[in-house]
Amino acid sequence: xxxxxxxxxxxxxxxxxxxxxxxxxxxxxxxxxxxxxxxxxxxxxxxxxxxxxxxxxxxxxxxxxxxxxxxxxxxxxxxxxxxxxxxxxxxxxxxxxxxxxxxxxxxxxxxxxxxxxxxxxxxxxxxxxxxxxxxxxxxxxxxxxxxxxxxx
Numbered sequence: 001x002x003x004x005x006x007x008x009x010x011x012x013x014x015x016x017x018x019x020x021x022x023x024x025x026x027x028x029x030x031x032x033x034x035x036x037x038x039x040x041x042x043x044x045x046x047x048x049x050x051x052x053x054x055x056x057x058x059x060x061x062x063x064x065x066x067x068x069x070x071x072x073x074x075x076x077x078x079x080x081x082x083x084x085x086x087x088x089x090x091x092x093x094x095x096x097x098x099x100x101x102x103x104x105x106x107x108x109x110x111x112x113x114x115x116x117x118x119x120x121x122x123x124x125x126x127x128x129x130x131x132x133x134x135x136x137x138x139x140x141x142x143x144x145x146x147x148x149x150x151x152x
Contacts, residue, residue: 010037014045070115071122071143076108078138088135097125108140
């Protein structure tokens with residue numbers, strides 16, 4: 001498996017340019033201009049990194065504030081000992097409101113990022129966690145009031 005430390009300076013430069021808000025695609029011409037390298041070189045590097053699984057997907061970055069009203073929350077989950085974690089993760093992944101799932105060390109097992117349209121949907125979502133996931137025995141919900149930095 002390749003790790004960021006195994007990538008050479010040009011690979012890392014290409015990935016950094018792709019993280020730039022103006023180049024969130026595989027547009028080799030745009031990235032080549034941003035980093036001052038030949039388009040063919042950048043194209044072949046992007047293709048290789050896709051084939052090796054370093055680049056997994058190209059997708060739009062949605063500005064939820066502009067897309068419509070929403071409630072953004074981060075929710076900590078405690079899971080009963082002996083629970084089938086892989087099965088739980090698969091079930092959580094099917095919930096459309098969940099945008100990110102992080103495994104944690106310590107007292108809390110997971111941190112999830114949830115986006116709902118309003119507080120009523122947020123409340124319904126929290127209730128659905130208790131109803132649909134008997135493995136979850138404690139939830140700590142934190143609402144996000146502002147986002148100051150977000151990097152991909």
